[in-house]
Amino acid sequence: MAEALELKRESTGDTLIGSLMKFATSSVGSKVVMALTGLGLWLFVIAHLAGNLTAFAGKETFNHYAEALKGNPPLLWGVRIALILGFPIHILAAINTSMRNRAARPVAYAFEPRTEATAASKSMILTGLLVLAYFAFHLAHFTWHITGPQPTTLLPNGSYDAYSMLVMGFQQPIISLTYIVAQVLLAAHLSHGIYSLFQHLGLWGAKWTPFLKNASLAIGYGLCAAFASIPLAVMLGFIKP
């Protein structure tokens, strides 16, 4: 078996950045990378939800929010760049760790191991991939406007009618349903991911960690319910065209 090298920077001659890069590909390090990007993506989800909920305040408020976002390129592009970097890095780290995990157990048990671990915690890769697939569809519909029903007229002030797009989209049961399913998958992912990221960053506490386990569940499914309330409200007629 290969002897691992001592990792002191004086002996390897690495710079801080160089040794951090090495750490980022190690087993614990790639999990830290996944935790940090996951934290960023989670914060994005919260901000995104806050924006979406303005739909309940009516057409004017929602469109005003959409315009304000568009009218603030530093914010918009800051978030976009963070996503463009954060998503692939989160996924690369996941690929790295799952390849290592697969190699670590070449022979499976004949008797299916019984565990108390939750289904959500055991299917992070699956829920992650499905959310990713949905994300592409979501962008195509709501950001790039290439699928889904799109409003044909602009607002009087000449800007895009995001509110009508949202309502027209969610009036189609299939679009609403996919959206809600994706939210449930995201909730499952977050219900383990939030707890897990704190553990990977070493933020453990005798009172905090048990609380966090429950909080992850509540936050994950709470976010899901809040997101899903929008298509439901459209379909039930609370959010009107």
Place this chain on the structure above:
Amino acid sequence: MSGKLMKLTIHVWRQANKGAEGAMKSYVVENVSEHMSFLEMMDTLNEQIQAKGEEPVAFDHDCREGICGMCSMVINGIPHGGHRGVTTCQLHMRHFKDGDEIYVEPWRAQAFPVLRDLVVDRSAFDRIIAKGGYVSVNTGGAPDANALPIPKKEADLAMDAAQCIGCGACVAACKNASAMLFVAAKASHLGHLPQGQPEQLDRVKNMAMQMDAEGFGNCSNLSQCEAVCPKEIPVRVIAEFNRDLIKAQFKG
């Protein structure tokens, strides 16, 4: 032995040596007393196998009192059989009933190659310990026992981790065959004591490196390790290990 006698079907992994192909093989074992330990049941099985002129099933064992960590069997999919805080040698046959079928398999991990039947090579753990699972002590007169005050709380935390007997059940239970609970237990045990603190950051760095080099998987925080650990070591030690390792990236 008296008590209720049982007849069981044992499906056990048979493999002649490290390079050989292995397979599950089924045996019927008779006259198993409910007072036997799981290892005594295996001894009984071996007597019956040997009487038929077949090679007995090789398995690791030593103290048979739950303190050495040698016994290592995955019983019906759970390392050490799934009774909290119990090693295979301390598992009683009264938990089984007449006519049961029991699957017995070796620890499964790339880093723990099967040497024969249920015996695996766990020297990967020794190499990890050699990388940092120690404190450097200058020789000389032994210091007074109470010269170094240690708060009770810290001593307790260290003791939680110090209970690790290095059996490897954590690796066997983990869906990723990760050794984090073992490695982190060793680091936490020393890191909570003043004698271990000066070397803690180097320790976690070097142990983590060796852990990766041995081919163990990553921690996914499922706590499957904690659930099977015969010494009930908490996954808290893994969080501590992660924190120390992150700190170590910036300091030296």
